[in-house]
Amino acid sequence: EVDGKRSTDVGVTPKYSLTYRPMDNHLLYGTASKGFRQGGPNRFNTDSPLCEPDFARLGITRAPDSFQADSLWTYELGSKNEFGQMHSVVNAAVYYTDWKKIQQQVNLNSCGFQFVGNVGAATVKGAELSAESALGSGVSVGGTASYADTQITQSAPGVSAQVGQPVLDTPKWMGSLYGDYRFLNSAG
Numbered sequence: 001e002v003d004g005k006r007s008t009d010v011g012v013t014p015k016y017s018l019t020y021r022p023m024d025n026h027l028l029y030g031t032a033s034k035g036f037r038q039g040g041p042n043r044f045n046t047d048s049p050l051c052e053p054d055f056a057r058l059g060i061t062r063a064p065d066s067f068q069a070d071s072l073w074t075y076e077l078g079s080k081n082e083f084g085q086m087h088s089v090v091n092a093a094v095y096y097t098d099w100k101k102i103q104q105q106v107n108l109n110s111c112g113f114q115f116v117g118n119v120g121a122a123t124v125k126g127a128e129l130s131a132e133s134a135l136g137s138g139v140s141v142g143g144t145a146s147y148a149d150t151q152i153t154q155s156a157p158g159v160s161a162q163v164g165q166p167v168l169d170t171p172k173w174m175g176s177l178y179g180d181y182r183f184l185n186s187a188g
Contacts, residue, residue, distance in 0.1 A: 009069045011036030025082035032075050037103060039068040042115040050111035058158035063108065063115040070118065072099040078128075088133040097124040106159060121154035122167050138182035145175040 015033035022028060047062035055061055078093030101118040108114060126149065132142030150167035161168065 009036075009038040009040075011038060011069060011071070027080045028078070029080070030075075030077050032073065035072045035074065037070050039066060039070075039103070039118075040116075041066045044113050044115060046108075046111070046113050048111050048113070051108045051113060053110040054108040054158075058106070058156070063113065064117060067103055067116045068101055068118050070099065070101040070103045072097055074098075088131070090129075090131045092127070092129045094127045095125070099124070104159070104161075117156065117159075119156040119159045120152055120161060120163075122150060122152050124151075124167070124170075125149045140180045141178070142180075143175065143177040145173070147173055 013034050013036050015031060017029065017031045019027055019029045042064060045063045045065045051063070074095060074097040076093055076095040078091065081090045082088070083090070099122045102120050102122060103116055104119045105114050106117045106119065126147055128144070128146040130142065130144040132140060134140045148170060149172065150170045152161045152163055152165045152167065155161050155163050166172070
């Protein structure tokens with residue numbers, strides 16, 4: 001509750017999953033799941049004349065009293081595999097996310113205020129791969145790689161994100177490599 005205003009959003013976040021084992025140590029799966037982030041009141045819903053240049057840019061006459069819930073659906077297909085009596089593991093997945101009514105802070109630079117608004121929609125298409133292998137004598141190595149193609153599909157007037165642009169602060173590629181050595185205690 002902020003300034004006597006209360007959020008009454010109710011979110012249902014279902015997850016559906018199917019799995020299939022074509023052979024021992026191999027699993028194929030598909031999932032569909034919904035995410036939800038509740039809306040709420042804006043702390044500063046100003047209509048100060050100092051903010052008029054920003055209000056004009058945004059096509060509004062005052063900062064909104066509140067913002068709506070945003071939600072997304074994510075669909076994923078993947079495979080989890082173990083090889084060589086579980087000494088090597090390879091997992092792979094592809095996914096698609098459809099994000100609606102994105103909540104974002106909107107800065108009113110002319111007067112120093114900001115508010116949270118629902119500023120558009122986006123999609124994320126990606127893939128992930130991870131592998132790990134035991135090399136023997138307590139040594140294992142592995143790595144991960146992921147790719148995400150994000151795109152703004154709907155934008156609000158006056159905000160910096162425009163249709164066709166990538167979602168801010170979302171790397172296209174990420175990866176990591178690691179090694180692990182476990183000291184074996186021979187004393188019983």
